[in-house]
Amino acid sequence: MDIVRxxxxxxxxxxxxxxxxxxxxxxxxxxxxxxxxxxxxSGSGKSTLLQCAAGLERPSAGAVSVAGEDLARLRESALTxxxxxxxxxxxxxxxxxxxxxxxQNVGMPLRLAGHRPDARAVRAALSAVxxxxxxxxxxxxxxxxxxxxxxIARALxxxxxxxxxxxxxxALDSASSRMVLAILRTLVHxxxxxxxxxxxxxVAAAHADRVVFLADGRLAGTLxxxxxxxxxxxxxxxxxxxxxxxxxxxxxxxGGGAMVRGGGDAMVRGGGDAMVRGGGDAMVRGGGDAMVRGGGDAMVRGGGDxxxxxxxxxxxxxxxxxxxxxxxxxTWGASLAGMLRAKRTAGAAxx
Numbered sequence: 001m002d003i004v005r006x007x008x009x010x011x012x013x014x015x016x017x018x019x020x021x022x023x024x025x026x027x028x029x030x031x032x033x034x035x036x037x038x039x040x041x042s043g044s045g046k047s048t049l050l051q052c053a054a055g056l057e058r059p060s061a062g063a064v065s066v067a068g069e070d071l072a073r074l075r076e077s078a079l080t081x082x083x084x085x086x087x088x089x090x091x092x093x094x095x096x097x098x099x100x101x102x103x104q105n106v107g108m109p110l111r112l113a114g115h116r117p118d119a120r121a122v123r124a125a126l127s128a129v130x131x132x133x134x135x136x137x138x139x140x141x142x143x144x145x146x147x148x149x150x151x152i153a154r155a156l157x158x159x160x161x162x163x164x165x166x167x168x169x170x171a172l173d174s175a176s177s178r179m180v181l182a183i184l185r186t187l188v189h190x191x192x193x194x195x196x197x198x199x200x201x202x203v204a205a206a207h208a209d210r211v212v213f214l215a216d217g218r219l220a221g222t223l224x225x226x227x228x229x230x231x232x233x234x235x236x237x238x239x240x241x242x243x244x245x246x247x248x249x250x251x252x253x254x255g256g257g258a259m260v261r262g263g264g265d266a267m268v269r270g271g272g273d274a275m276v277r278g279g280g281d282a283m284v285r286g287g288g289d290a291m292v293r294g295g296g297d298a299m300v301r302g303g304g305d306x307x308x309x310x311x312x313x314x315x316x317x318x319x320x321x322x323x324x325x326x327x328x329x330x331t332w333g334a335s336l337a338g339m340l341r342a343k344r345t346a347g348a349a350x351x
Contacts (some may be wrong), residue, residue: 005030006026024217026049029217031194032194037198037226038211041238044215053087054066054083094148096154099137102134103123105151109155129149145179163194169181170200195208
């Protein structure tokens with residue numbers, strides 16, 4: 001049974017021509033007692049999905065239910081109560097109060113709910129994350145990994161049915177990350193805790209039962225019983241759907257971005273970015289940016305910027321502008337990197 005359910009959820013920020021769609025008709029369920037990782041490139045809608053699922057943001061369209069409650073039908077006071085009693089949060093930045101000890105930070109959600117913290121519940125939460133002996137320490141006296149474990153204990157003290165974690169290992173070293181992920185995995189296995197975790201890390205995602213992938217605000221697939229290499233491969237395929245990366249040779253997608261390393265040509269039609277490192281040609285038609293490092297030509301038609309980076313003022317190539325003038329910008333040293341304000345026909349890089 002799904003303890004959290006999103007049905008055709010969309011979230012749009014702004015209006016008119018400046019509107020940005022962060023989520024686009026996403027339908028997704030999170031079964032009780034499961035551990036789900038949510039992944040995708042920056043801007044894919046991961047954090048927005050978490051915020052809508054947790055009742056921190058109201059969707060522009062669609063429905064969200066948590067523990068059988070339709071969040072759209074709840075007044076703010078009832079929504080706050082549901083979050084306090086049913087949902088726990090863990091964030092990348094810990095959000096501990098520096099003047100309070102670990103046990104006081106853990107007990108804070110109970111105080112905010114108008115209850116006197118139960119000392120046994122606080123100790124049990126700290127013990128669950130291996131910090132029973134750090135109860136009297138303030139955040140400044142704890143490592144980053146220990147602070148995140150205090151944050152997990154704080155989220156657990158009210159016995160939430162769902163724990164939402166937004167990049168919980170993003171600021172940790174590898175050893176601390178492994179410890180935090182092991183704690184989350186144990187909570188699911190031994191307590192039946194439901195966890196929804198946003199992460200960029202395939203290793204972190206491999207601790208989950210399932211990985212959900214987002215791309216451009218849409219559901220882009222799921223992966224059950226994940227391992228780090230498979231997650232990384234799937235994530236790479238999503239990130240390169242609009243950006244083609246080659247070690248050498250030619251890249252010519254329509255829309256999105258193209259990059260060639262080590263020479264060759266890169267062309268994008270319909271907008272996006274084209275970059276060549278080490279020489280060659282870069283062309284964008286319809287807008288976007290074109291960059292060549294180390295020589296070659298850069299061309300943009302319809303707007304955008306074209307730049308050449310090298311040792312001289314116009315190294316290894318030339319620049320031609322069509323329909324839009326770009327601003328000059330410096331490269332390393334005192335040279336300008338082929339960013340021109342007017343047509344130059346001595347070669348072929350167009351801004």
